[in-house]
Amino acid sequence: MKRALMIAAAAAAAAIAVPAAVTMAGDTLTVVSWGGAYQKSQQEAFFKPYIAAGNQLTEEEWTGDIAKIRAMVESNSVTWDVIDFDTGLIMAACAEGLLEKFDWSKLGLDRSKFIGGDLVECGVPNIVYATVYAYDTTKLATGPTTVNDFFDLAKFPGKRGIYKSPVVNLEWALIADGVPTADVYKLLRTPEGVDRAFAKLEGLKKDAVWWEAGAQAPQLLADGQVVMTQAWNGRIQNAVKNDKKPFKIVWDNQGFDWDWWGVPKGGPRVEAAMKFIAFASQPAAMAEQTKHIAYGPANMDAVPNIDPSVLGDLPTAPGNMGNVLYVDPTFWAENRESLTERFNAWLAK
């Protein structure tokens, strides 16, 4: 037994030690994003041209676990140089002092041209995206049209793919419970509102399949594991465009949100990170990205360069903006952790 324990201990030790030994060093910039179709669009629009311009760059993926950044910054061993955040994450990380603050003039960017540019000190917005839900048109002939339908298991029986996070879900629960979109955050700031949202979500719990990485959502739908799934709009549109999937997006109360570039504090390549962000924020590069995924560029100067054929797919297209839920960044910066804790506890019960 002792021998077996020793072997197990040694194996575990090796597993811990090896990744530490191969951490990147030198001038190679490490850019971290959300994988799948989104990261692919960034490769085409930003990473490849950046490398072609004579720079070294390597990629990683993450699913929004700030703890990793915290561990890097606290132990003074930052290996991620540029990270793609959503709004709640970047505000939380910024408030915790984990990120560098940006000097926009040094970046050579006009802050006023960026949608939401003044929201966060530690971030440069790169895209606007929407959390929507989508369904398989071959499975549902008369498809759902509203967020209420997503919660209506009587009218549309079958499993739902849902992002494993309280963000957007609590809002949708209240909207499906009859709360006007404009009052959602006012209500969520009260304990009763949060209880009400969880009570409504409880009704979906039995039929929910929770996903964590953005690429899982179209996959669940393609596997037939769910009849409808929450997703980030670009992921669905790419599955339709590239894989010819019969998916349709429901544009109702979609969670309208940003992604941001952020730079962990005290890293060895902060200068290069800034250079990359300035590079990736140029109007031409941002317009190029829309060819590969239907997210709106945050730099308004990029809009005239967008190919007219993709304009209608963007979350910012007038046809998609009928009824929008603007995800409240301050609400989520303040409440993300406590609501995530409650959400996780609720899930694990």
Add this chain to the structure above:
Amino acid sequence: MAAVADSGVIDGMSLKRRLAIADRRGKLRALMLVAPLFLFIIVSFALPIFYFLTRSVYDPTVAEALPRTVEALKAWDGKDLPPEAAYAAVVADLTDIQAAGSAAKIGKRLNYEIDAIRSRVVASAKKTGAIVAGPYKDQLIAIDKIWGNRITWAKIKETGAPLNSTYFLGVFDLERSADGEIVGVNENRAVYKTIFVRTFYISLLVTLLTLALGYPVAYVIANSPERIANLLIILVLVPFWTSLLVRTTAWYVLLLDNGPINDTLIASGIASEPWRLIFSRFGTVVAMTHIQLPFTLLPIYAVMKGISPAYMRAARSLGGGPIYSFMRVYFPLTLPGIGAGCLLTLILSLGYYITPALVGGPADQMVSGVIASAMNSESNWGKASALATVLLVATMILYFVYNKLIGIDKVKFG
């Protein structure tokens, strides 16, 4: 020469002493051989784990951020609102942390104890700079009512001690009330007892299933002709050598609503709609049983291999029936193997993470999964550390009880 040998003295040294020196050299050499591994384990395994586990009881966040407040609260008896001095201290401390830009950190720490207080602490810290003169109490309460609530102060006092038990109480679904009594937490947060019970339940179930499935197979292999036994052993070992992640992913595909199993069930008319195999307790237990099977089977097989067939022949020739002989003679001889296999599977099962995460639903997550979400999505390392400590101690107790009942020296891996 003979005289020298008789007295045992060569070059002025007694034989005993020389023997001791040679002995010590031998030991030193042996020690040097294991030293690299030993050092490696200490440096890369024992120390980091120990350091991480200390986070469950040691957390200086509050003491560092609110030093004057913690000092002023030392004299507070907790019966009423704290004295004016504490209010003055907290105003000074909050103003300082606001200037240092770390108000969110303290808000976050207090939020672990009091639901939804983070934003109110942060908002208070923004406003305390405007308070220039006393009395501080009423001005601070006017900023936010939390400062007129005893529980806020009780929690600052409790967490103000760098060594405190808040995380440990938390993982038992307990906390201290404003009066310092230990009470159950709000039911919205009370999940950890359920999760520990679930973890042990799933692990025990998997252990019993692997035993029920593995024992007969081990018997067949141990009693087959060598050529067939070798083939059977390979059939056991090939999955054993396959990565856990690969096998879990294979189960994921098999168990899907449109996967091969459900397709067969529907095609054969056994089921009219897909059974819920994936994201369920069923899927978790099946996949874990499959992965753990060799761990239970192989030690049992090794022990069975060493049992002479003469024992059973003797039992039968003395008049024992097949079942009686098996139960009284063969089975007791295999107990050390059963003990080793089951203990190994039980302890490994307690730490399962990736399999429940992939093929289980949220209600099938075990302690390791919860530790991961405490680490990653909640970034509450104190809680993660307390959960990990409880799991480690529970496993050690299990090992200890097992040792007392059966005796670890009786365990055989072959």
